[in-house]
Amino acid sequence: MDWLSINRERSVPYIRQVYVGIREAIHSGKLKPGEKLPSTRELAERLGVSRNVVMEAYDMLFAEGYVSGKKGKGTFVAEGAQLDRLPDMPKSRRKDASVVDESVIDFRTGMPDGGCFPRGLWVQCYKKAVLNGPTRQFHYQPAAGSAALREALAGYLRRARGIVCDPDCIVVTNGAAQALAISAKLLLGPGRAAAIENPSTREIRSIFASYGGHIHSVPVDRGGIVTSALPDDPRVRMIYVTPSHQFPTGGVLPIQRRIELLHYARSVDAYIVEDDYDSEFRYEGPPVSALYELDPDRVIYVGTLSKMLSPSLRIGYAVLPEPLVENFIMEKWISDIHTHSLEQEALAVFIDEGHLERHVRKMRHRYRKKQQLLVKSLAEKFNGNIELFGTSTGLHISVHAPHLPASPEPVNVGGVRLYPVQYHVFGDERRKHEWMFGFGHLSEQEIVEGVRRLPGV
Numbered sequence: 001m002d003w004l005s006i007n008r009e010r011s012v013p014y015i016r017q018v019y020v021g022i023r024e025a026i027h028s029g030k031l032k033p034g035e036k037l038p039s040t041r042e043l044a045e046r047l048g049v050s051r052n053v054v055m056e057a058y059d060m061l062f063a064e065g066y067v068s069g070k071k072g073k074g075t076f077v078a079e080g081a082q083l084d085r086l087p088d089m090p091k092s093r094r095k096d097a098s099v100v101d102e103s104v105i106d107f108r109t110g111m112p113d114g115g116c117f118p119r120g121l122w123v124q125c126y127k128k129a130v131l132n133g134p135t136r137q138f139h140y141q142p143a144a145g146s147a148a149l150r151e152a153l154a155g156y157l158r159r160a161r162g163i164v165c166d167p168d169c170i171v172v173t174n175g176a177a178q179a180l181a182i183s184a185k186l187l188l189g190p191g192r193a194a195a196i197e198n199p200s201t202r203e204i205r206s207i208f209a210s211y212g213g214h215i216h217s218v219p220v221d222r223g224g225i226v227t228s229a230l231p232d233d234p235r236v237r238m239i240y241v242t243p244s245h246q247f248p249t250g251g252v253l254p255i256q257r258r259i260e261l262l263h264y265a266r267s268v269d270a271y272i273v274e275d276d277y278d279s280e281f282r283y284e285g286p287p288v289s290a291l292y293e294l295d296p297d298r299v300i301y302v303g304t305l306s307k308m309l310s311p312s313l314r315i316g317y318a319v320l321p322e323p324l325v326e327n328f329i330m331e332k333w334i335s336d337i338h339t340h341s342l343e344q345e346a347l348a349v350f351i352d353e354g355h356l357e358r359h360v361r362k363m364r365h366r367y368r369k370k371q372q373l374l375v376k377s378l379a380e381k382f383n384g385n386i387e388l389f390g391t392s393t394g395l396h397i398s399v400h401a402p403h404l405p406a407s408p409e410p411v412n413v414g415g416v417r418l419y420p421v422q423y424h425v426f427g428d429e430r431r432k433h434e435w436m437f438g439f440g441h442l443s444e445q446e447i448v449e450g451v452r453r454l455p456g457v
């Protein structure tokens with residue numbers, strides 16, 4: 001056992017060093033089953049420690065079954081204590097995918113400006129919620145979410161979106177993503193079908209696909225979903241749309257199509273899932289009404305705090321037609337009992353004190369400035385030889401730029417990360433040279449520099 005030594009610099013007790021050294025050798029196969037260990041006296045002398053140290057280490061190994069022995073006959077490595085090492089993972093797999101290369105300017109979509117998160121106000125609201133709330137807030141909470149938050153959200157929706165709803169029809173979820181997943185769980189499955197905008201967020205489509213049933217891709221044009229192309233299929237139970245700001249192409253659904261969509265939903269007895277992920281940031285014209293307002297019995301309205309505040313909160317919500325509420329709450333409970341309740345209470349305080357609406361107003365102004373800068377920089381870069389769409393709302397714009405290369409996947413080009421619309425397209429449709437530019441999280445300097453780095457005309 002020449003490999004075993006004592007490190008006198010370390011604060012780890014000698015007994016533990018001997019014990020761990022031998023245990024590791026057994027796990028790794030360096031010491032084989034049946035092999036005899038040196039006597040305690042011999043090993044103690046070699047390591048320059050007292051015999052008691054080795055005796056105690058052997059006792060520990062004995063107690064845990066690593067070694068066996070009979071008095072006077074010696075100590076032996078026990079059978080079955082070897083642990084097969086898992087093969088080393090390739091380095092690339094080990095790397096955390098969220099680790100970003102700071103030198104690359106990333107035009108990723110849907111990212112708010114993290115630097116503007118109202119840290120101080122959030123801490124104040126959190127503190128108030130934790131210090132002033134009743135003791136029961138530290139127990140399990142209702143799956144539907146905090147009563148105070150659901151009241152606050154109903155008030156916010158009335159003031160900001162003109163949506164009038166009963167707080168009892170609101171269920172708080174872990175982001176919009178969970179609200180969409182639970183809707184799909186309730187509405188989809190074998191023998192059923194969904195009609196989904198094409199293109200639409202690839203990740204969200206994967207969520208829907210995971211619940212089974214058939215998925216119809218419905219084309220999208222500059223006005224959003226093309227309602228005349230809705231499938232003639234009585235199995236359709238769910239229609240997924242982003243009517244205030246189509247993701248990713250940016251259209252706003254005109255009223256005539258909204259009405260056609262509702263007629264269609266009624267005719268096949270389907271629910272419309274309205275994903276209202278970023279309409280708070282509207283830069284042109286009056287706010288766009290929610291589809292929900294037209295028919296609260298047919299529409300599941302899904303909102304999120306991810307763009308208004310931060311995706312790290314993981315707070316979203318669904319406003320549901322009454323007949324769906326009970327089952328939705330049940331599915332939420334099955335998924336994860338409830339969303340973090342202290343964050344929910346803090347958010348309720350944040351909304352009740354008017355901070356949310358003030359923050360959104362401030363951010364709308366900032367994002368508009370960033371968007372204008374991006375549009376100007378792109379126009380200059382390509383000598384006006386580009387077509388912009390989806391500039392009315394949100395944290396990204398889409399661009400048809402024949403001078404940018406075509407790619408089906410996000411790419412790094414010259415120190416910039418770019419996201420093609422094609423990435424979110426299903427089937428054969430081709431949207432060559434269409435790119436999305438997310439700008440919410442980038443500084444003005446990064447926007448200018450990012451555009452400068454793009455391959456030129």
Ligand SMILES: Cc1ncc(COP(=O)(O)O)c(C=O)c1O
Pocket residue numbers: 109110174175176177178201204242247275277303304305306311315316
């Ligand atoms: C169109 C759309 N809907 C919903 C979401 C999900 O948002 P959340 O963070 O609330 O789950 C995203 C995420 O970026 C999105 O792009």
